[in-house]
Amino acid sequence: xxxxxxxxxxxxxxxxxxxxxxxxxxxxxxxxxxxxxxxxxxxxxxxxxxxxxxxxxxxxxxxxxxxxxxxxxxxxxxxxxxxxxxxxxx
Numbered sequence: 001x002x003x004x005x006x007x008x009x010x011x012x013x014x015x016x017x018x019x020x021x022x023x024x025x026x027x028x029x030x031x032x033x034x035x036x037x038x039x040x041x042x043x044x045x046x047x048x049x050x051x052x053x054x055x056x057x058x059x060x061x062x063x064x065x066x067x068x069x070x071x072x073x074x075x076x077x078x079x080x081x082x083x084x085x086x087x088x089x090x
Contacts, residue, residue, distance in 0.1 A: 036063045 036059045040048045061068035
């Protein structure tokens with residue numbers, strides 16, 4: 001078996017390190033493994049209250065794309081412009 005010079009082995013190793021570094025930098029950061037959890041709260045009278053924050057809505061839309069599609073297909077078209085309540089009764 002022929003011995004290879006040290007600088008050739010070092011060069012191969014450096015190329016491997018450079019490729020590994022480039023691969024790790026080009027990868028996107030993944031989502032956490034935690035599921036969307038709205039965390040219900042108990043309030044007086046035995047009722048349960050769920051706070052829906054904008055971040056929770058965003059997380060739900062990311063986790064369940066079908067919910068985002070249903071929202072975009074139905075909600076903006078079904079909700080009309082704001083109309084004041086009182087003028088209807090004058």
